[in-house]
Amino acid sequence: MATATITDRPGHGPMLPAPFRVARREQDTADTWTLTLEAFDGPGPSIAPGQFMMVYAFGVGEVPISVSGPPGRPGPVVLTVRAVGAVTAAICKAEPGATLGLRGPFGNAWPVAAAGGGDVVVIAGGIGLAPLRPVVLHVLGHRDRFGSASVLYGARTPRDLLYTGLFADWRRTIDVEVTVDTAGPEWPGRVGVVTKLLPDAAFTPARTTAFVCGPEIMMRFAARALLERGVAPERILVSMERHMDCGIGLCGHCQLGPTLICRDGPVYPYSTLAPLLEVREL
Amino acid sequence: MPLFEGLGDEARVLIAGCGRNVHFAAGDRVFREGGEADVFYVVRHGSVAIEAFLPARGPVTIETIEAGDVVGWSWLFPPYRWHFDARALSAVRATVFDAVCLREKCDGDPALGYALMGRFAQVLIDRLQWTRLRLLDVYGNGDHH
Numbered sequence: 001m002a003t004a005t006i007t008d009r010p011g012h013g014p015m016l017p018a019p020f021r022v023a024r025r026e027q028d029t030a031d032t033w034t035l036t037l038e039a040f041d042g043p044g045p046s047i048a049p050g051q052f053m054m055v056y057a058f059g060v061g062e063v064p065i066s067v068s069g070p071p072g073r074p075g076p077v078v079l080t081v082r083a084v085g086a087v088t089a090a091i092c093k094a095e096p097g098a099t100l101g102l103r104g105p106f107g108n109a110w111p112v113a114a115a116g117g118g119d120v121v122v123i124a125g126g127i128g129l130a131p132l133r134p135v136v137l138h139v140l141g142h143r144d145r146f147g148s149a150s151v152l153y154g155a156r157t158p159r160d161l162l163y164t165g166l167f168a169d170w171r172r173t174i175d176v177e178v179t180v181d182t183a184g185p186e187w188p189g190r191v192g193v194v195t196k197l198l199p200d201a202a203f204t205p206a207r208t209t210a211f212v213c214g215p216e217i218m219m220r221f222a223a224r225a226l227l228e229r230g231v232a233p234e235r236i237l238v239s240m241e242r243h244m245d246c247g248i249g250l251c252g253h254c255q256l257g258p259t260l261i262c263r264d265g266p267v268y269p270y271s272t273l274a275p276l277l278e279v280r281e282l
Numbered sequence: 283m284p285l286f287e288g289l290g291d292e293a294r295v296l297i298a299g300c301g302r303n304v305h306f307a308a309g310d311r312v313f314r315e316g317g318e319a320d321v322f323y324v325v326r327h328g329s330v331a332i333e334a335f336l337p338a339r340g341p342v343t344i345e346t347i348e349a350g351d352v353v354g355w356s357w358l359f360p361p362y363r364w365h366f367d368a369r370a371l372s373a374v375r376a377t378v379f380d381a382v383c384l385r386e387k388c389d390g391d392p393a394l395g396y397a398l399m400g401r402f403a404q405v406l407i408d409r410l411q412w413t414r415l416r417l418l419d420v421y422g423n424g425d426h427h
Contacts (some may be wrong), residue, residue: 126420127421154421181421182342182416184339185331185333188371191331191346192345192412195412200348215421217418217420
């Protein structure tokens with residue numbers, strides 16, 4: 001799905017960041033923040049679920065960040081960012097009123113509308129819930145168009161879980177199951193890998209579309225578990241990450257075999273991706 | 283119970299003869315590290331935490347076991363001692379199986395023993411694979427987001 005980018009306007013090129021103001025900054029976990037960014041001129045871009053922005057912390061650097069806010073309508077850009085390096089740390093420290101540069105949106109989208117009429121399973125690991133939140137928001141906003149809907153979410157510890165304040169609202173109409181890798185006795189929930197949640201998830205494999213995002217090895221295990229349940233490989237969608245620099249398919253840094261993830265991805269059917277993941281040198 | 287799916291009626295009757303239903307309230311200890319492992323449990327309802335007690339940290343939950351799954355395999359091999367603690371996270375209904383009774387029946391009926399060991403091997407392999415995945419600490423680092 002092609003969308004107009006904020007840098008398509010006259011005087012801009014796709015490589016020139018547009019200034020955005022930090023309107024809100026909310027802490028999700030010890031190292032993860034959700035920023036709401038408003039354009040200085042106009043309502044902001046329309047972003048499809050799964051697309052990413054190139055986010056520039058002036059004087060520090062630029063990184064690709066998946067959009068975690070509501071999809072499909074022009075408005076503020078919502079980004080959930082984990083501080084894992086100098087650039088993401090600078091972005092996370094941006095207080096309301098600060099200015100960040102944005103390019104995009106880039107990449108293709110989760111085909112969530114096409115999943116309508118069937119069941120939906122969202123499998124997320126760690127920060128991978130951020131790019132999937134637009135999928136969840138779409139399903140919540142069009143609940144009558146889908147069959148069963150499940151979010152299966154795994155994180156390292158209970159302290160690393162994102163969006164926990166939203167789960168009660170989500171659970172009114174969809175199933176949300178959470179597990180962590182390790183926990184103390186105060187944690188009343190499940191401990192174990194996220195794929196352990198799959199056997200209890202209620203969905204009909206033949207009519208299910210699965211959306212998977214997280215560390216690559218987690219996605220491989222999740223995809224295998226989904227295949228074992230009978231979900232068709234072309235209906236298992238995964239979001240890939242590689243080192244994306246230009247965002248527009250020019251620099252080649254995000255090449256994975258015959259595909260450029262920034263241009264052709266980041267969302268791929270597992271049927272397309274599985275042969276590439278088996279090549280260890282890629 | 284998924285553990286016993288595919289077994290013949292005769293085998294099921296033999297196994298059932300070693301089992302009885304039990305209940306645990308939330309927070310109840312199911313077993314304690316070092317204790318005699320003379321039983322195993324199949325959870326029918328609720329959730330059980332497998333825990334290790336770490337000095338200066340207290341109890342840490344290693345894994346949770348849900349309805350349909352097995353708690354306990356230390357009954358399989360000497361010295362028949364629990365390696366971890368187990369605690370009911372919620373009200374739990376389970377079937378507890380007398381390990382001595384079952385081992386005797388397996389010794390006397392190698393076909394039953396083979397079938398049962400195959401099922402427990404699958405449980406062990408699943409838990410091992412999950413543990414290996416968690417050892418990688420995949421959520422710890424490396425995301426660009």
